[in-house]
Amino acid sequence: MNFEFAKVAVGVVATLGLYSVLYRENKFYRLIEHIYIGLAVGFSIVALWVETLESSWWNQMVGTAAVPATATAPAQPSTPGYYLFALLVPIGLLGYTVFSKKNNWMSRIPIGMLLGFWGGQQLQVFWQTYSPQLQSAMKPVLPTTTSSVFMPRSIELSNVAVNEISTATQLPPNVVTDLSRNFRLNTDMVANFAQQNNVSPESVQAAMGAMAGRVGGEVYMSQAISNIIFLLTLLSVLTYFLFSFEQKGKFINGFTRLGRWLLMVGFGAIFGSTVMGRFALLIDRMYFVIIEFFQGLRSLGG
Amino acid sequence: MEKLLNINRYAMYLLLCVVVTIPFFLPPSATVIPTLTNPNTQDLYINMMQIPEGSTVIIESDWTVSTRGESAGQLEAFLKICRHRNLKFVLLSGADPQAPQVALNTVKRLNAQFKDAGLPEFKPWDDYLAVGLFPDPAAFWQTVSANIRTSFAGKTAYDPAAGQRRSVYESPVLKNIKTNKDLGMVVIITASASLDTMVQRMSGKGTKLAPMVTGVMAPEAMVYYASGQVVGLSNGLRGVVELETMMARGVNYSADSKEPFVKAPQFPGKIEPLPEGLKPLDRGMSYFASLHAALILMILAVVLGNIGLLYQNRKGKS
Amino acid sequence: MLNLLAQTEMPPFAAEGGSDQVKQFALYTLIAGFLLVAAMSFVPTKLRRPIVVGATFLAGFYYVLLWLWPKPVNFAPEQKPQGSEHVGVWLTNALPGVSSITQTLTALLLGLGVYSVLRLHGTKLIKKQKDWAFSLVLLISMLTMVTIGYVDYSELKNNPDKVNQASWGFFQYAKDFLFDGMLQAMDAAMFSSIAFFILFAAYRAFRIRSIESTVLLATALIVMLSLMGLVEYALSKQVIDSITGGDPGHFMNNFALNQVRNWIQTYVQGPGILALTWGIGIGSLSMGLRLWLSLEKTGG
Structure with missing residues (x-):
């Protein structure tokens, strides 16, 4: 049997086993459930060493030895071993005194340290998380213009503004003025407008963008x-x-x-x-x- | 009427299984659904497509197969963008010991897809580094923003050319990264609250944060998008479909001078679609028709339940 | 606190990495630690609380200092700190070490959970209590995973080439089978079964009984409709376009389904969740301070 298919097949059996509880509690479900818990706990035990204790404790405690250069790789220097990390084992194991009647107060030391680490971070966490949110929540509630309730499709441009857009987009000033009467066009409308005025659709799009930018700076009644x-x-x-x-x-x-x-x-x-x-x-x-x-x-x- | 109001729970379970399964048997062309894209997904995609070519990004992959329906599509979509833009990536996890292996399996699966399409595969050491689990992601991200040259201290990876494990800082992926500002982006694909930890330590430090979260986590993550703490957001399966739509159809892009399908008014430029070889419409779209069927069933169930309430109220009054 | 700054000369409480000397020192420290723990059982009652409070305070004080002490941003390794920067840089560079302490303590305390599982199922098995066979299955699958997981890890460590499937041996196949084939599939099945319960619960309980439930239901329906790409496309694009003639400046565009959904999301859902998370944030902050300063009456 193909290995990949065997994996899928056992996965399907497990899935159906766990789904069988939808009908009612049964032995097959209980069997799969216990295998699942066993595998999950087993994987966590492996991960505890492989992903945490080895790198965060053992390697820090004993360091790494220098590796001499080879034909294909340069030499790697050693890293020092901080042997005080060995103290973490008795401190961590104090947690297990929770089962002792006489010494269970000691279990509060490692738990207290972990709570302290967490508690000490909360000041930074609060500031870093909520200050940008507080800032962005301060929205303007008064309209800056009463010319339109919704964001308009037209804009009144001063001569200076017409010239600025004209220079930036290479459109003649009269075309810019024409466009400002309705600058929210779809692609077909842009093509028609460009053809009628003998200009490129790209420059019309650019002018539309510039006008939308100017309009977007205002707070209209609907936005307020x-x-x-x-x-x-x-x-x-x-x-x-x-x-x-x-x-x-x-x-x-x-x-x-x-x-x-x-x-x-x-x-x-x-x-x-x-x-x-x-x-x-x-x-x-x-x-x-x-x-x-x-x-x-x-x-x-x- | 009484019968409709007292549907057996097993019948309903079975119906749900059947309605989500039927779309799998439809021809692929029938399951390509035109989908409008939301500003949050647009911003995410536009920012991803603007990462300078050849840059290094960090991907925090915090999901397991339990959320494969949403998260796998998100990781696959971003990895395709990495392939398209030749981005190098560091793959790590901060929430679940099972997550690093699941992320590696996704890379393996995509590599097989690239190989079939004649595209270059992701090579460990040269193109990506899998650095495993960081059980204290808060401290990790804090060091990334303070001094990234200490963040991966002690982490090694196998260099196939040298035939031995070497410090990850010697790999082409991290060799030129001196500060967090050298990173093209930090992407997080998560099914848990690990986005909070990242935002708490990394937002406002000069690196773009791009979250892709499950539907359950999306409403909370939306707050970060609204306040500008992250550059965009992909929301569950719908987010994957929107990403795939933009990958397949481009942004502000139209090949035949028609109206572009994806219009992003906030973005002045245009983005071309990804090549067909990268299979832009993939897992998200193949699940989307089933999601339609399930949601329709859900709406019908709610409506039916409320008709029952009205019916019972009237019956009680009469 | 460990001096993690100096890399050129040997820092205090450190020895040559990988040497016999460092292992010896570690062993002595370990013995001294256990002796200290034994001595602690003679600590008078009135001193117990100050010890716990002191350990808690010191642990939190590091992070408070790290946040409040001014420090250079993006400090490059070749730069030399000046004045008060010394402390800031020292605090920053000590972070991986402090993080390692946190992780080690957490990992050791997680063992309590494993111990509970072993005690519960071991007792059931030994005393042949009801369903002891399931406990046996659980313990066997746990031991199998632990054995195969460790052997696979050590083989991969000694022979990195085994990462490639072509070079896999028995333990790599076995680990992949247990992890990818079984554990992951079971995990996914467990999570996905919630969908059935949500559907049936919605059918039986999602009723319009008050203003609150009506508002909730109406919003949920709008959101669910707009999540369906096809429905949203038809209502937002085709129906609206037939009214507006494709004019993007038309007033009716504001009532497209996607616009309505976006409006709800931005102006009602967003601030509602913002208010909730702020509340949680303030709660976390005050709880954090109470724990750090041991102000909880039951502490110590």
Whole structure:
């Protein structure tokens, strides 16, 4: 039997065994489940040495010896061994005193050290994670222009601006002015406009980009409203989770209720995304059980 | 009506298995679904395609086969970009001891695909370094941003030309990396919260961070994208399909002067599609039709459940 | 703290790498460590808490100093530190060593979990309790994985050529079979089975009973519809294009499914999750400080 197919076949049997619990708890499921836990624990024990203790403890403690040069490789210097790392074994093993009635206080030393390492990092973690988010949450809530509610398709350009765009894009100034009356065009519209004005579509695209950039710098009414909703959501959800004081009064109660509703919008979106994730995993298993298995079976038959 | 409202759970399980399986038997052309791309995936892809050719990137691969349906497509998509742009990469994991082996298996699988297509394979030592698990990724990323020449201290890899293991810093992949700013990008493919650790230590330090996460983790990761702490985001299976769409159709690109299929207004340039040999439409697209079927079943189930509620309420009132 | 800066001359508490001397020193240190542990069992009760608090504080103090002490960014190895930079560079360079301490302690404490598994299933097996045969299966598969995993690792270490499948021996095939063929497939099956429960739970419990559940359901439906590429393409592109005539400046473009989904994601879902994570962040910060400073009443 082909090795790759044997792997797939045993994987399919294991998958079906674990799925059999969907019908009801049974011995076959229990058997596969225990093999699974055994293999997972076994792999973790191997990884504990291979991926952690060997490199983080043993190699640090005894260092590495120098390797002389060979015909194909240069010499490698030795690295010193920090023998104090040996102390970590008794310190780590103090954790096992948890089973001793007399000395179980000692188990708090390694656990306390690990908690200390974690706790000490939280200041940096908080600042590094949340300060950019705090900054980006400060959105403008007042419109900078009232010329249009939504981002417009036209822009009023001063003579200076027309000349700037004209120079940058090589379009004649009158064409730039024409384009500014409707600069949001699709590819066909761009081609027609370019043909009518006897210019290249690329220069029209470039001028459109420049105009969109100028428009994009403004905060229109629609954007301001969206930003207000953003801040309202942020503040109301934060208020909903404030338990440091008793939430009393009509305003606070109404605001926290709003926070709860808006939070549900977020949870709805999370639900949709999670469902996609879970289904993707099932699809992959079905692909494995049906397609990969039968492909393997077919390859066996030549 | 009563029957529809009390569907047996086993029937539903079976139905789910059947509906996700049927699309596997459709001809491949029938499962290529036109998909619009979201700004977060566009930004991710555009940034990936702008990494200077020949640069070195770090890939933190923190997934196992348990999320192969989403994460494998993401790693495969980025590795194809690496092949296309001749990027060298360091492959490591920070969350799960099983993850390094799974990532290596993916490289092996893609190498076989490249070989069949007549493309050069990824060569260990010269093109990539697999440096295994970093059980304390927080400290690792902190040293990357502070002094990358200490981050891989003690890590060795087999140099086939020399016939022995040597320090990874002597490999062509890391030889010219003096600071974290020399890295083309840091990509993380994760099924856990390991993105948080990376952002906490690496954001704002001059290296582009590009996360590709599972659907479950995406809503949280979106916060990092919105605040500019990461350059883009690929969200689960849908994210893979969007990446594959851009790889197959390009960005702001149209071969026949028609409307480009993928339009990214935030990007002034254009990106051509990847060559067919790299098989841009791959795992993501082959699962996508099944995802449609499963989601339709889900929506139907929810609607049916609510019709049942209305029906029972009316019955109760009457 | 270890001096990891000096590489040219031998740092304190270090010896020539790979030498017999360093192994000897390590053995002496180990013995001294165990003697110290034995001596600690005589520590008077009132001194116990200060010892635990001190160890916790010192561990956290390193990271606090590392963050607060000014230090040069992207310090190149050939550059020489000046003034207060010495401390900053020392703190930065000590990080891999401190990280190694964390990892070693974590790994040693993880052994507690392994010990629990062995104790639970070993007892079941020895006392022939109910389902002892499953415990036997578990222990056999664990031992098999450990044996094959270690032998495979040591073979690969001594003969790196064995990385290539063409040079594989029995242990490489066995490890691949156990890891890729069995463990990974089981892992994936376990995770994927949640999809069945989600579907059935949604059918039975995802009901419009209140304003909250209605809002949740409506958003979930919009998101699920927009995740389907074909539906989103039809509703966002074809339907909207037939209304707007393909005009990108048309007002109706704002109501394309993908635009609605993006709007919800950016302006409602985003700040909602932001508020949640900020709350978690503040909680983590205060918990971190309480643990580091041993302010928890039960500590020590």
